[in-house]
Amino acid sequence: MLVLLGIRYLTPASVTEWMTDPARDFVTLSISVIIESLPFVFLGIVLSSLVQVWLPEGFLLRRLPRNPALRRFTISLLGVLLPVCECGNVPLARGLIMSGLTVADSMTFLFAAPIINPITIVTTYQAFGWNDGILVSRIIGGLLIANLVGFIFSRHPSPEKLLTTGFQEACAIDEAAPRNRRVRRTFLQFSRETSAMMPALFIGAGIAGFIQVAVSRNVLVALGSNPLWSVLALMTLAFVVAICSNVDAFFILSFGSTFLPGGIVAFLVFGPMIDVKMLALLRTTFTAKTLVQVSILIAMCAATLGLAVNYVF
Numbered sequence: 001m002l003v004l005l006g007i008r009y010l011t012p013a014s015v016t017e018w019m020t021d022p023a024r025d026f027v028t029l030s031i032s033v034i035i036e037s038l039p040f041v042f043l044g045i046v047l048s049s050l051v052q053v054w055l056p057e058g059f060l061l062r063r064l065p066r067n068p069a070l071r072r073f074t075i076s077l078l079g080v081l082l083p084v085c086e087c088g089n090v091p092l093a094r095g096l097i098m099s100g101l102t103v104a105d106s107m108t109f110l111f112a113a114p115i116i117n118p119i120t121i122v123t124t125y126q127a128f129g130w131n132d133g134i135l136v137s138r139i140i141g142g143l144l145i146a147n148l149v150g151f152i153f154s155r156h157p158s159p160e161k162l163l164t165t166g167f168q169e170a171c172a173i174d175e176a177a178p179r180n181r182r183v184r185r186t187f188l189q190f191s192r193e194t195s196a197m198m199p200a201l202f203i204g205a206g207i208a209g210f211i212q213v214a215v216s217r218n219v220l221v222a223l224g225s226n227p228l229w230s231v232l233a234l235m236t237l238a239f240v241v242a243i244c245s246n247v248d249a250f251f252i253l254s255f256g257s258t259f260l261p262g263g264i265v266a267f268l269v270f271g272p273m274i275d276v277k278m279l280a281l282l283r284t285t286f287t288a289k290t291l292v293q294v295s296i297l298i299a300m301c302a303a304t305l306g307l308a309v310n311y312v313f
Helices: 002-010 021-053 068-076 086-098 103-116 118-128 131-154 165-176 182-214 217-222 227-241 248-253 261-273 276-282 288-312
Strands: none
Touching (some): 021 086, 021 182, 086 103, 086 276, 103 118, 103 261, 118 131, 165 182, 248 261
């Protein structure tokens, strides 16, 4: 932060005079995504390191229900204890896999946690209260979709094929590492996760900034009064703006008078699970084929949820 502020105040104005308004918007939007996400990414990396290094081996697995469906549901509720948005949950989910959790179980946590973390619930309530069932639909819908994703991928015959080769190698290195010298291992793990997450975060932020400059929001707003197109438009907006789940309710509140409740629910459920920044982060762990399948599945579920809310409310 100090480096960014120093650059801002020490750089002469002439350096940026050549930039057009779209170019300035691109830089501003990209940097805003990075600044918003960075604290949560670091928090997630710290929690991931603590889970892998400091918890006794098998500590978490021994305390989870043995029934697969009940275990996934329990895991999906862990986000209530963690004030981490979707950015920080990626390194944390990586840590859970390294600690022995199955890929499907980690997916369930990954997609449920950003929606039911305490900050997200409070901010959604502050923005919408109990109006139009938005808060309840977001929480219940998010949990159902996350558990459905976990169930479907738990049936995969070769779960290791869902993961990138690089991440499989990192897991193998972690398993072979000696279980002593915890402080040193914590710093090594923090360094390894940071080197994996940071490039993905910057690439995702750049893509999000570019899309926001290239796509006119006026087009999206024009679609807001149609039950179907309002859902699809706000899902597209959620994918594009890549805003943190801790504050997305206040962002979308300004669209409340233009879009139907189902569109807002779809935005609040789809965005924390899948957006351009999230896909860049997830690519460090999951294969491209897996991400395409997950994205389509979650998009279909979020759209169905949004349409149901539109026709109920």
